[in-house]
Amino acid sequence: xxxxxxxxxxxxxxxxxxxSQDAPNLAGQYRDTANKLIDAALIDHDGLDKLSYLCxxxxxxxxxxxxxxxxxxWAAAQMKADGLVNVVTPPVxxxxxxxxSESAMLLEPVAKPLTMLGLGGSxxxxxxxxxxxxxxxxNFDELEKKGREGVQGxxxxxxVPYEGYGRTVAYRASGPSRAARLGAVAVLVRSVTPVSxxxxxxxxxxxxxxxxxxxxxxxxxxxxxxxxRLADAGNTIKVHLEMEAxxxxxxxxxxxxxxxxxxxxxxxxxxxGGHIDSWDVGAGAQxxxxxxxTTLEAAHLIVKLGLHPRRTLRVxxxxxxxxxxxxGLAYREWVGDQILNHVAAIEMDxxxxxxxxxxxxxxxxxxTILGKVRDIGKLLERIDAGSIQSGGGGAxxxxxxxxxxxxxxxxxxxxxxxxxxxxxxxxxxxVKPEDLRANIAAMAVMAFILADMPDTLRxxxxxxx
Amino acid sequence: xxxxxxxxxxxxxxxxxxxSQDAPNLAGQYRDTANKLIDAALIDHDGLDKLSYLCxxxxxxxxxxxxxxxxxxWAAAQMKADGLVNVVTPPVxxxxxxxxSESAMLLEPVAKPLTMLGLGGSxxxxxxxxxxxxxxxxNFDELEKKGREGVQGxxxxxxVPYEGYGRTVAYRASGPSRAARLGAVAVLVRSVTPVSxxxxxxxxxxxxxxxxxxxxxxxxxxxxxxxxRLADAGNTIKVHLEMEAxxxxxxxxxxxxxxxxxxxxxxxxxxxGGHIDSWDVGAGAQxxxxxxxTTLEAAHLIVKLGLHPRRTLRVxxxxxxxxxxxxGLAYREWVGDQILNHVAAIEMDxxxxxxxxxxxxxxxxxxTILGKVRDIGKLLERIDAGSIQSGGGGAxxxxxxxxxxxxxxxxxxxxxxxxxxxxxxxxxxxVKPEDLRANIAAMAVMAFILADMPDTLRxxxxxxx
Numbered sequence: 001x002x003x004x005x006x007x008x009x010x011x012x013x014x015x016x017x018x019x020s021q022d023a024p025n026l027a028g029q030y031r032d033t034a035n036k037l038i039d040a041a042l043i044d045h046d047g048l049d050k051l052s053y054l055c056x057x058x059x060x061x062x063x064x065x066x067x068x069x070x071x072x073x074w075a076a077a078q079m080k081a082d083g084l085v086n087v088v089t090p091p092v093x094x095x096x097x098x099x100x101s102e103s104a105m106l107l108e109p110v111a112k113p114l115t116m117l118g119l120g121g122s123x124x125x126x127x128x129x130x131x132x133x134x135x136x137x138x139n140f141d142e143l144e145k146k147g148r149e150g151v152q153g154x155x156x157x158x159x160v161p162y163e164g165y166g167r168t169v170a171y172r173a174s175g176p177s178r179a180a181r182l183g184a185v186a187v188l189v190r191s192v193t194p195v196s197x198x199x200x201x202x203x204x205x206x207x208x209x210x211x212x213x214x215x216x217x218x219x220x221x222x223x224x225x226x227x228x229r230l231a232d233a234g235n236t237i238k239v240h241l242e243m244e245a246x247x248x249x250x251x252x253x254x255x256x257x258x259x260x261x262x263x264x265x266x267x268x269x270x271x272x273g274g275h276i277d278s279w280d281v282g283a284g285a286q287x288x289x290x291x292x293x294t295t296l297e298a299a300h301l302i303v304k305l306g307l308h309p310r311r312t313l314r315v316x317x318x319x320x321x322x323x324x325x326x327x328g329l330a331y332r333e334w335v336g337d338q339i340l341n342h343v344a345a346i347e348m349d350x351x352x353x354x355x356x357x358x359x360x361x362x363x364x365x366x367x368t369i370l371g372k373v374r375d376i377g378k379l380l381e382r383i384d385a386g387s388i389q390s391g392g393g394g395a396x397x398x399x400x401x402x403x404x405x406x407x408x409x410x411x412x413x414x415x416x417x418x419x420x421x422x423x424x425x426x427x428x429x430x431v432k433p434e435d436l437r438a439n440i441a442a443m444a445v446m447a448f449i450l451a452d453m454p455d456t457l458r459x460x461x462x463x464x465x
Numbered sequence: 466x467x468x469x470x471x472x473x474x475x476x477x478x479x480x481x482x483x484x485s486q487d488a489p490n491l492a493g494q495y496r497d498t499a500n501k502l503i504d505a506a507l508i509d510h511d512g513l514d515k516l517s518y519l520c521x522x523x524x525x526x527x528x529x530x531x532x533x534x535x536x537x538x539w540a541a542a543q544m545k546a547d548g549l550v551n552v553v554t555p556p557v558x559x560x561x562x563x564x565x566s567e568s569a570m571l572l573e574p575v576a577k578p579l580t581m582l583g584l585g586g587s588x589x590x591x592x593x594x595x596x597x598x599x600x601x602x603x604n605f606d607e608l609e610k611k612g613r614e615g616v617q618g619x620x621x622x623x624x625v626p627y628e629g630y631g632r633t634v635a636y637r638a639s640g641p642s643r644a645a646r647l648g649a650v651a652v653l654v655r656s657v658t659p660v661s662x663x664x665x666x667x668x669x670x671x672x673x674x675x676x677x678x679x680x681x682x683x684x685x686x687x688x689x690x691x692x693x694r695l696a697d698a699g700n701t702i703k704v705h706l707e708m709e710a711x712x713x714x715x716x717x718x719x720x721x722x723x724x725x726x727x728x729x730x731x732x733x734x735x736x737x738g739g740h741i742d743s744w745d746v747g748a749g750a751q752x753x754x755x756x757x758x759t760t761l762e763a764a765h766l767i768v769k770l771g772l773h774p775r776r777t778l779r780v781x782x783x784x785x786x787x788x789x790x791x792x793g794l795a796y797r798e799w800v801g802d803q804i805l806n807h808v809a810a811i812e813m814d815x816x817x818x819x820x821x822x823x824x825x826x827x828x829x830x831x832x833t834i835l836g837k838v839r840d841i842g843k844l845l846e847r848i849d850a851g852s853i854q855s856g857g858g859g860a861x862x863x864x865x866x867x868x869x870x871x872x873x874x875x876x877x878x879x880x881x882x883x884x885x886x887x888x889x890x891x892x893x894x895x896v897k898p899e900d901l902r903a904n905i906a907a908m909a910v911m912a913f914i915l916a917d918m919p920d921t922l923r924x925x926x927x928x929x930x
Contacts, residue, residue, distance in 0.1 A: 052694050057575055110522055115889070197664040197890035198747075225894040229517050282663075424580070425662035429690040 001287055001349045001421065002204060002322055003169045005395035026453055027378040033307065034379035034445045040301045041441035042383075047297035048433050050078060051290065055283035055428035062280040063320040064096030064251035071276055075256045075292070075317050082296060083303035084258030084315060092330040094320040096251040097121055099280055100244025104188070104217060107131065108238035109230055116217045117200040117281065117423075119172060119189065120323045122245045123213045129242035130155070130186050130215070136228050136237070140171075143178060152183030155239055159224045162194045165418050169203070176216035177208035186241050187216040190224035193418055198222050201422045202279050204323050215243045253277075255327050255334070256317040260299055260309060262451065268311040269338070270451040271405075272298070272346040272443065275321030275396055282426035286417060290352030290431050290439070292317045294410075298444035309451035311343060318396040321349070325395055332399035339403050343456040346408040346447060347394025351420075352431050352439045353412040357387030358446060362406030364459030366390065369406060372457060376449045385442040387411065406457040408446070410439065466752055466814045466886065467669060467787055468634045470860035491918055492843040498772065499844035499910045505766045506906035507848075512762035513898050515543060516755065520748035520893035527745040528785040529561030529716035536741055540721040540757070540782050547761060548768035549723030549780060557795040559785040561716040562586055564745055565709025569653070569682060572596065573703035574695055581682045582665040582746065582888075584637060584654065585788045587710045588678045594707035595620070595651050595680070601693045601702070605636075605643060617648030620704055624689045627659045630883050634668070641681035642673035651706050652681040655689035658883055663687050666887045667744050669788050680708045718742075720792050720799070721782040725764055727916065729775040734803070735916040736779045736870075737763070737811040737908065740786030740861055747891035751882060755817035755896050755904070757782045759875075763909035774916035776808065783861040786814070790860055797864035804868050808921040811873040811912060812859025816885075817896050817904045818877040822852030823911060827871030829924030831855065834871060837922060841914045850907040852876065871922040873911070875904065 041047075054071060061068035072089060079087045097120055104114040135150060136157040137143045143156065156179035158171040169192045176187040191201040200218045207213050219227075227237050256276060262268060274291025278284025299315050318327030335342065346358075357377055362369040370390055377386040393407035401407040412435075420426040450457065519536060526533035537554060544552045562585055569579040600615060601622040602608045608621065621644035623636040634657050641652040656666040665683045672678050684692075692702050721741060727733060739756025743749025764780050783792030800807065811823075822842055827834040835855060842851040858872035866872040877900075885891040915922065 049698075052698065056691055056694055059575070059577065110524070112524065195662075197660075197662040197884065197888065198892075199662040199664075222890065222892045222894055226521055226892065229521055229893065233514075233517065419662065423662065425687065427663075427687045427691065428694065429687055 002395050003173050004325070005349055006166055006169065026372065026375040026449060030379060030449050033448065036305055037301055037444040037448060038383060038441040040305060041444055042437050044297060044301065044437050044440055046300060047293055047436055047440050050297065051285065051293040051431060051436065052428050054289050054293065055285045060278045060280050060282055060284050061276065063094040063253060063277050063323055064248065065280065068253060068277055068319065072254050072256055072319065075276060079256065079258035079296065079315065082300035084299060085261060087258040089254040089256050090330065090334050092253050092255055092319050092326050093250040094253040094326045095324040096248040097323060098246055098248060100246065102217065102243040102245065104219065105240045106227070107240055109235040114223045114239065115198050115200055115220045117202040118243050118245045119205040119216045119218060120202055120279065121205050121207065122216045122243060124245050125186065125215045125241055125243045129240050131238065131240045132185050134188070134227055134237040134239050136231050140178060143182065148182045151179060154184055155186045155188060155241065156184045157188045157224060157227055159190045159228045162192065165192060168192045172203050172218065173206045174208065176205050176214055177211035180211040180214045184214060186214050188219045189216065191218045191220055195419050196221035199423050199425060202281060203422045215241065215245065217241065217243065253319040255319055255331050258315050260302060260313040262310055262312040263308040264310040266312050267341050269314050269342050270311055270344045270447055271314045271316055271342060271397070272447045273316035273318060273396065274348045275319070275327065276317040277320050277322055279322055279422050281422070281424045283428060285426050285428045285431055286351035287421050287426055288321070288349050290436065291348035294348055294352055294436065294439045294443050297440045298447055301440065301444050302448055307448060309448055311451040313447055313451040321395050328396035328399050339400065339405065342400055342405040343458045344406050344408060344450045345397040345400045346443070347397045348410040348443065349394050350410060350412055350414065351417040352436045353415055353417060354435045355385040355439045355442045356411045356413055357385050357389065359389045359392035359409045359411055360406065361390070361392045361401065362457050363404055369457050372455070376446055379445055380442050383438050383441055385438060404458070410443065467860050468638050469790070470814055471631055471634065491837065491840040491914060495844060495914050498913065501770055502766055502909040502913065503848060503906040505770060506909055507902050509762060509766065509902055509905055511765060512758055512901055512905050515762065516750065516758040516896060516901065517893050519754050519758065520750045525743050525745050525747055525749050526741065528559040528718060528742050528788055529713065530745065533718060533742055533784065537719050537721055537784070540741060544721065544723035544761065544780065547765035549764060550726060552723040554719040554721050555795065555799050557718050557720055557784050557791050558715040559718040559791045560789040561713040562788060563711055563713060565711065567682065567708040567710065569684065570705045572705055574700040579688045579704070580663050580665055580685045582667040583708050583710045584670040584681045584683060585667055585744065586670050586672065587681045587708060589710050590651065590680045590706055590708045594705050596703065596705045597650050599653070599692055599702040599704050601696050608643060608647070613647045616644060619649055620651045620653060620706065621649045622653045622689060622692055624655045624693045627657065630657060633657045637668050637683065638671045639673065641670050641679055642676035645676040645679045649679060651679050653684050654681065656683045656685055660884050661686035664888050664890060667746060668887045680706065680710065682706065682708065718784040720784055720796050723780050725767060725774060725778040727775055727777040728773040731777050732806050733776040734779050734807050735776055735809045735912055736781055736807060736862065736865070737912045738781035738783060738861065739813045740784070740792065741782040742785050742787055744787055744887050746887070746889045748893060750891050750893045750896055751816035752886050752891055753786070753814045755901065756813035759813055759817055759901065759904045759908050762905045763912055766905065766909050767913055772913060774913055776916040778912055778916040786860050793861035793864050804865065804870065807865055807870040808923045809871045809873060809915045810862040810865045811908070812862045813875040813908065814859050815875060815877055815879065816882040817901045818880055818882060819900045820850040820904045820907045821876045821878055822850050822854065824854045824857035824874045824876055825871065826857045826866065827922050828869055834922050837920070841911055844910055845907050848903050848906055850903060869923070875908065
C-alpha cells in the first residue's frame with residue numbers, strides 16, 4: 001500500500017457516518033449462495049498454495065524486476081487454470097528504480113553499522129558516499145526552526161515516533177525535499193512502523209521538483225533512537241552513507257486481467273483486484289500478494305461452484321502500485337468508454353489479517369449505496385466480516401472512482417499490517433491460513449452479489465443498463 | 466540469560482507453592498526507608514544514563530572481546546563514582562569464541578540469502594562452506610525416526626515452533642549433537658523466540674563430547690517456515706552454509722565488585738548483581754545491561770540517601786554468564802570460606818520490564834524464609850512489585866546457592882523479553898525508563914532490608930552471627 005492509497009482510505013473514513021435505509025432484500029435472496037461460497041472458502045487450500053508459490057518461489061517483485069514479469073506470466077497462467085476467460089496482459093510502462101548496494105555507518109561518537117533501507121525513488125550518493133554530521137529532528141517544525149544554518153551540509157534525521165501510518169508517513173514522503181530545501185545533503189528517516197526488531201521499512205519518497213534531489217534512507221527505530229540519545233547526551237553524530245540507488249529507463253510490465261463473463265449483462269463489469277508488484281524486500285506477502293490471491297481465489301471458487309453472475313466479474317492484478325501507480329492509470333485508459341459500464345470496483349490492499357468487512361465510497365445517494373452493501377454484509381456476519389463502513393477505494397481503482405465507479409475496500413482488524421509492511425518481514429508466514437480463507441469468503445460473497453444483484457451501486461446507472 | 470539460568474528458574478518455579486507464616490514486622494519497621502528509596506528511584510535519571518552509556522557507547526560485550534574489558538573498566542570506575550568502596554576486579558579466565566564471517570544461502574529450489582546467526586560455541590564450516598540437502602524436522606522424535614539413513618550427509622533444520630523458552634531452547638542446545646550423532650553435517654535451528662521480523666537469535670549450543678562437532682546456526686522463523694513450506698510442497702531444499710566461528714585460547718576478563726560496607730556486621734554479606742557480558746549482537750541492553758545497572762543504581766541510591774545497612778551490601782557484575790559461567794564460578798572460589806557469611810544473593814537476569822516481585826529459594830524452613838521476604842514485599846506493593854514467589858536464583862549465583870546461600874531473582878511481567886533476547890534488537894530503546902526505575906526501586910528496597918534486618922534468610926545462620 002502506498003502513501004497515496006492510505007490517504008485515500010483515511011480521507012474516506014473521515015466522511016460523515018451514513019445510516020442504512022430500509023434494507024433491500026439482498027441478504028434473503030443470496031443467503032444460500034453466500035453460504036456455499038463461505039463454506040467452500042473456509043476449507044480452501046488452493047489460495048494458500050498460490051500465495052506460497054508467489055511468495056516462496058517468485059519472491060518480491062519491484063517494478064522493472066525480472067521477478068515481477070515472472071509473476072505476471074504466472075498469474076496469467078494461473079487465471080486460465082482457475083477457469084477465468086479473456087485473460088490478457090495489456091502492456092504498461094513502469095518506472096524502473098534500482099536499489100543497488102547501500103550502507104550506512106555511524107562514525108562518531110562510536111563506530112557502528114546502521115541497519116538501513118534506501119527509500120524507493122532515492123537518488124544515489126556520490127560513489128565515495130556522503131560523510132556528514134547528523135541533525136535529529138522530531139517533526140517539521142523543529143526542522144524549520146533549525147533553518148538553513150542548522151541544516152546546511154548536514155544529514156537530517158527525522159526521528160519521528162509512530163502515530164499511525166497516515167500521520168507519520170509524511171516524513172518519509174516529503175521529508176527528503178523539506179530537508180533539501182534547507183541545504184541538507186541527505187536524509188535518514190526513522191522507519192514508519194509501530195514496532196521494530198532492528199527492522200528497516202522502505203517505501204516511496206516524493207521529491208519536490210523545486211528542491212535538490214538528495215539521497216534518503218530509512219533507519220530502524222533502534223538506530224534512530226540511538227542517534228537521538230547520543231545527540232541528547234551532547235555528542236556530535238557523524239554518519240557515512242553510501243547508496244547506488246538510481247532510475248533506469250521505464251520498463252515493460254503489464255496488468256493481468258481475467259474474467260467470469262456475465263450471463264445476462266456481460267458488458268457490465270465488477271472489478272476486483274490488488275497489485276501484483278511489491279517492494280524489493282521480503283516477499284510482498286501481505287502487501288499485496290494476499291490481495292491478489294484473495295481476489296483470484298474468490299473468482300476460482302465462483303467458477304468451481306458453477307455460479308454464473310449476471311454481470312462480468314473481472315479480476316485485475318495492477319502493476320506498479322508501489323512506486324508510480326502506472327497500472328491503475330493504464331487500466332483506466334485501457335477500458336476507455338467501458339468505464340461507464342463499470343458498476344463497482346473492489347480493491348484489497350491492506351493485507352489479509354482477519355477481515356472485518358468492507359468500506360464503500362460511491363456517488364449519488366450515499367445512504368442507498370451503503371444500505372445495499374450493508375445488506376450484503378449481513379451474509380458475512382457468520383464470519384464476523386459484516387461491518388460495512390463509509391469510505392472505500394484504493395490507489396489502483398482511484399482513476400475509476402474519479403470517473404464515477406463506486407469503490408470498495410476490504411477492511412481487516414489491521415493489528416500487525418504495518419509491522420511487516422515494506423520490510424523483509426513481509427513473508428508468507430505472516431498470512432494466517434484461517435484469515436486468508438475468511439478474506440476469500442468475504443470477497444467471493446461481496447463480488448458475486450455485486451455482479452449478480454438486480455440493481456447496481458452506481459448512480460446514475462451504468463450506461464448500457 | 467543462558468539456558469542453564471532459565472532451567473534453574475523454571476525448576477524452582479515448579480516447586481510446591483509455599484504459604485507465608487504469621488508475618489514478622491519488617492514491613493512496619495522499614496516502611497519509611499522503603500518509601501524514601503522508592504521515591505528516589507522513581508525520579509532517578511542516573512540509572513538510565515548509565516544504561517545508555519553502556520549500550521550506546523560501549524555496546525555488546527562478548528567474553529574475550531575488547532568491549533567487554535572496556536565495560537569492566539568503566540563499571541569499576543562507575544562503582545567508585547557512585548560511592549561504593551572496596552572496588553576490585555578479580556581476574557577470571559573466560560572462553561573466547563569468535564563468530565567471524567558467516568552466511569547461509571538457499572540454493573534450491575530457489576536462490577535466496579538466509580538471515581542467520583551462528584550459535585555461540587559453534588565450530589566453523591570448511592573454508593569453502595558446506596552445501597547439502599536440508600532435512601526439516603519439528604522435534605527430536607521426527608529426527609530419530611528419520612535416523613541415520615535420513616540424515617547422513619545432510620543439514621538438519623530444527624523447525625520447532627516456540628512453546629516457551631524452556632521447552633524450545635533444548636533444540637538450540639542439544640540439537641546440533643543429536644543431529645551429528647546421526648551423521649548430519651550441519652544444523653540450522655529456528656530461532657528460539659515467540660515473534661520475528663526476520664530476526665535471528667543466537668545463544669549457546671552444548672556439544673556432546675560423544676558426537677562429532679558440526680557447525681550450527683540459528684535462522685529466522687521466516688526462513689525456517691519458508692524451507693518447511695518448500696519441503697512440504699515436495700521440493701528438495703539445498704543450502705550453502707559458511708561459518709568461520711572458532712574458539713581462541715581463553716581470554717583475560719574479570720568480575721567487578723564493589724561494596725557498601727556494613728555498619729554493624731560488615732563481615733556478613735548480601736550480594737546483588739547481574740552479568741556484564743552479553744552476546745555479540747545488539748547491545749546487551751535487557752540481557753543483562755538492565756540487571757547490572759539496576760543493582761548498581763539501587764546501591765547508588767542507598768549511598769545517596771545516607772543509608773547504612775548493618776551488613777555489607779555487595780554489588781557484583783559477573784563476567785561470562787552467556788557462554789561459560791566462568792564469572793559465577795570464579796566469584797564462588799574468590800569468596801572461599803566467606804561463603805558462610807553470605808546471607809543472601811540476588812540475581813537480576815530476566816530484563817527490566819515492569820517488575821512484579823521476587824522469587825526466593827532457600828534452605829531449611831522454606832515457609833519462614835518465604836514469609837520474611839513476603840513481608841518485605843509488602844513495601845513494594847505501591848509499585849505493584851510485591852509478589853513474592855517460591856523459586857529464585859540465577860546462573861551466576863547458583864554456585865553460592867549450592868553452598869547454602871539463599872538465592873533471589875527479580876521477576877517481571879516478561880512480556881517481550883524473549884522477543885529481544887540474544888538478537889540485534891536487544892538495544893537500549895527496549896528498556897522503558899519507568900520500568901527501569903521501578904526495578905531500581907524494588908532492588909533497592911529488597912537489598913537494603915535483607916542487609917539491614919535483624920534476622921537473615923539463612924538457616925543455619927551465617928557463621929559469624
